[in-house]
Amino acid sequence: KAGVTQTPRYLIKTRGQQVTLSCSPISGHRSVSWYQQTPGQGLQFLFEYFSETQRNKGNFPGRFSGRQFSNSRSEMNVSTLELGDSALYLCASSSTDRGIGQYFGPGTRLTVT
Amino acid sequence: AQSVTQPDIHITVSEGASLELRCNYSYGATPYLFWYVQSPGQGLQLLLKYFSGDTLVQGIKGFEAEFKRSQSSFNLRKPSVHWSDAAEYFCAVGLRSNDYKLSFGAGTTVTVRA
Numbered sequence: 233k234a235g236v237t238q239t240p241r242y243l244i245k246t247r248g249q250q251v252t253l254s255c256s257p258i259s260g261h262r263s264v265s266w267y268q269q270t271p272g273q274g275l276q277f278l279f280e281y282f283s284e285t286q287r288n289k290g291n292f293p294g295r296f297s298g299r300q301f302s303n304s305r306s307e308m309n310v311s312t313l314e315l316g317d318s319a320l321y322l323c324a325s326s327s328t329d330r331g332i333g334q335y336f337g338p339g340t341r342l343t344v345t
Numbered sequence: 346a347q348s349v350t351q352p353d354i355h356i357t358v359s360e361g362a363s364l365e366l367r368c369n370y371s372y373g374a375t376p377y378l379f380w381y382v383q384s385p386g387q388g389l390q391l392l393l394k395y396f397s398g399d400t401l402v403q404g405i406k407g408f409e410a411e412f413k414r415s416q417s418s419f420n421l422r423k424p425s426v427h428w429s430d431a432a433e434y435f436c437a438v439g440l441r442s443n444d445y446k447l448s449f450g451a452g453t454t455v456t457v458r459a
Contacts, residue, residue: 236388263445275435275449288446322388326445333379334447336389 233259236325236337244343250311253340257304257325263287264306265334266298269320278321281306310342318344347372349438351450358426359458366421366453368436376438378419379447380410384432392434395419396441406430431457 237256245251257264265288266278277290281300298308304325310317320341324334348371358364370376377396381389393404400412410421419436436450 238388265445265447267447274451275437275447277446277448280445282445288443290446324389324447333377333391333394334445335391336381338388 236323236335238321238323238337238340240340241338242341242343244345245313246345247313247315249313250309251313251342252307252309253321253323253342255306255308255323255325255337257306257323258335261325261327261335262304263326263328263334264300264304265324265326266306266308267322267324268292269322269339270318275322278308313344315344318342347438347448349436349448349450351434351436351453353453354451355454355456357456357458360428361425364421364423364426364430364455366434366436366455368419368421368450370417370419370436370438372417372438372440374441375414376440377444378410378412379437379439380404380408380419380421381435381437381449382406382432383435383452389435392421426455426457428457428459431455 239254263282265280269275280288284300295311300306320339322339324336326334350369379394380392395402395412433452433454435452437447439447
């Protein structure tokens with residue numbers, strides 16, 4: 233089974249721009265979560281989608297948004313980029329079985345200049 | 346407040362020696378517990394998980410972890426470390442009512458010396 237894929241792997245944007253990141257979950261997994269990883273704040277939960285509905289949301293400003301498509305693929309969008317948004321953005325997928333754990337993709341490294 | 350603590354920021358261990366990484370959590374009830382490993386520039390790989398049953402859990406790459414309810418701990422161990430085990434290790438917890446939202450510890454970086 234193919235793992236979680238994320239595109240692009242690397243991205244450089246300018247402050248004030250917006251960016252869209254994509255995630256394709258493991259086949260059959262319907263839950264997709266997004267995390268932000270920075271040296272200062274560590275790994276922080278952004279949001280989780282299941283069957284095209286956002287079920288969980290972390291403590292991030294409204295500039296961070298996401299969506300999920302009917303094939304479970306997910307995108308996250310960050311508008312009006314700030315320097316502090318530079319981070320590794322990780323996508324994770326999980327099945328409907330509770331406690332199975334989340335399986336992470338390689339991440340998208342976003343640099344905001 | 347709910348929290349996950351990894352007391353050791355950095356551990357250096359000799360190749361072939363044993364390794365133990367500590368994780369403590371503060372939650373109202375026993376959560377689901379996970380250990381992940383991250384190599385430089387990579388995503389997170391699930392090493393093992395605990396949700397019920399036997400408190401000693403076996404994972405991949407020769408790792409095991411023991412859940413101790415009385416100590417709210419879930420420590421990771423490996424009897425003999427290989428140079429390829431050098432990485433950052435994260436303990437994570439998820440509520441049994443909502444394990445799709447993980448809370449992570451700050452991570453422990455493991456350096457393996459020859």
